[in-house]
Amino acid sequence: MSHSVRHFSGDLYADAGVWSPSSSAANFCEEDYVVTIYIAEFINTLSNLAYIYYAFQYIYPRTRSPRIDLMSASLFLVGVCSFLFHATLHQETQFSDDLSMLFLAATLLQRLYCANKPAATARLITTAIFATVTAMSAYYVRSGDLVVHTSMFAGMLTLVWPRTVYLIHHRQGQDKAVLYGKLGRACGCLVFGFLLWNVDLEMCLRLRYVRSVVGLPWAWALELHGWWHLLTALGAAVYMDLIRDLCP
Template sequence: MGHHNRHYGGDPHAHTGVWGSPTSAANFCEEDYAVTSLIAEFINCLSNAAYVYFALRYPQKARPGASWYQKLDFMAFSLMGVGIASCIYHGTLRQTTQYLDDLSMFLLAGALLHPLYAAHQTPSVRTLVGLVLVAVIGGMSVIYVRSGNILIHTYTFIALLTFVWPRALYLIHRTGSRSDAEKRALMRSFWKAVWAVGVGYGLWHVDLELCWQLRALRDKVPMPLGWLLEMHGWWHILTALGASHFIRLIRSVTDGADHAAVKPKET
């Protein structure tokens, strides 16, 4: 059954939160306001710190003495934005904050795609790539928010991510003058990212499809050990890890690409 058909609302403490009863279309397996009346989904909220951590942990190369924010590119800021937006959403479970979370995922996808498809292109083509991404992501964002249909968000996000990996593989193997050792190192980073996202996606489905079993098991495990069974929290941690691997991979395969695209041919 698709995740849009799973909604775990109506928990015993759902009406006690300071943000009011949840109104979001998505409500995950963690019990609402079970830990504190200030945070709707405690672990799902706090686990978003992983996005911020990895965004700050692996900044881009920058000149010596640069400030911390000067070492963060748009991909890092977008990853951090996902963590902040998702934390706000899981902390409040309001429909408006769910839109904030969902649209931040679109922004991250666009941030990953632009450097990949702009690499080794002329300035005019790089501008065109940016305009196409803005038009597609902006248009689908408006359609999604106006309709409120979570499937529009899901399929759009999947489609955007589907364009990431083939272009990354192309840049690893078909461009530049990389040695076999360099290609192997880049492929290790690629598969680490795929593995992390894949396992996280699997746990996300476990959280939705086996929620009642997980809740029963958590009731038998003393806290805070029971929190380790909050699978949506692991989804946050693992996708943050996978996204950080992809960001570092994209930086590696596109480093110097703009310069190469406009470098005059030798005579």
Template sequence: MATRLLTRLLSLPYPPEQDGRWSPVTSTIDWCEENYYATIYSAEVVNTLTNLLFFHLAIKGIRNALKEGHDTVFLVGFVGYLLVGAGSFLFHATLKYPMQLVDELSMIYTTCLMCFATFSNGRSRGHAICVAGFLASLAVFVTGYYHFLQDPRFHEAVYAALTAVVVARSVYVMEVTLRPRHQRRQPGRKDSETENEAQTAVRESERDAQILAQMWAVVGCGLGLFLSGFVFWTIDNRYCSRLITWRRQVGLPWGILLEGHGWWHLMTGLGAYHYLVWGTWLRHCTNGRQDEYELVWPRWNSLPAVVRSETAAGADQQKKDV
């Protein structure tokens, strides 16, 4: 009773929908958040502002990539992640069709980039060129066909398929690279290993098993965030009218918590960040640099990051001093 009274005392009624700076709506999608109720400068203010998380995490990822010397493809990946957030920010602020294309197609292009990173690593230059050509052609086709079709379900299906392919391939590479039972002896290596070689092999197997367990934790957290976001996204689409009624009953600011698409942004933003960190770390491991880099993730509700190990950082400092 006291909680209900406090909620009523600390809530404001929702203003009515109105025309705004960017009216009329020209996008093929108008989400469940009511338009321009808070300000004439943002059509969907919650859906707009929740994209600021992408800006924060993208800057964090870009700084980490530059500081720690990660492969360029992941630096570009975080730049693409930033563009996704910027596109979504502009789309929800204006609900204009060109901004919708910027939002949705940047998701496709960034996922294609991650496909390239996954399928070209460790392969010949010719193979990498073929992969790049195929993905570039696919991106051009999706862009043209989506603009012709203008059906959001096509974009959703392509994005989901590309994401599933990238994750599945990355999991396969992770298991084959790090799972001890999948590791093969080096060509020409004799069974009569020296004691030092045997000890080194045991140490590396234990190290890789520990890394694999940590990677699965990152993967599980990322997928859990993505699936949670999908649940919010589905509820927001299916029960929109009911959610609007509830939001107007509880008033502001409490009604913000019932903006399902805003939760989708937060959940998928965090999930995508976890994937990029995982991909960065996996690339170092597939390149045999497990002892040079490590994952820093002090607790489950913090943000993971891949950094140079203390040993590798110390060696680099010694080189600079010399």
């Protein structure tokens, strides 16, 4: 999962990889092709397996229905697309990563805003959400402007949490504290991951120096974008579980 307009250049092995040269608009603090010529960013790539792991926990509903859970499917898609992007650092795979994030946000909105709605209204809401995402995705790919993607993703997430709080507040029963606890855990993971992601961007040179001093494998613990993947995978999984409780 990307969310970056920074491009770190000058890596010693950047032009020695199977997928060289990099063509993506985004790049990250992990040095390219240091571990293997087959993977551009080793930790940033492998850490995406967390999305796939959590996706398979709930990809089929608890009712054992053959219907696939769209939220889990979208989380799986994020894991695969982000894996390919960080492994290759190509613009095409960056687009796939970015668009998978928009699809994930769309599935959250669809589940939340269709809850307790008549079937006809739910179909209208679903059509509106996915039509808007499709149109904006096409515009983003055509323009290549990361600001378009970032603004749209942030806007969609801004619509997620108020609806979640509304549904918890109007929940009948005595489990509101449990639900708010889940919301807090999910948001805590996401916010902490976002913090580490920003530290990785803003303090890259210092992090690279410390990594060079401690050496492998301990240096991998300081690949903070990888921690962003792990924490957002966990946070998304908890949040999706909360949505399933609210919108069965």
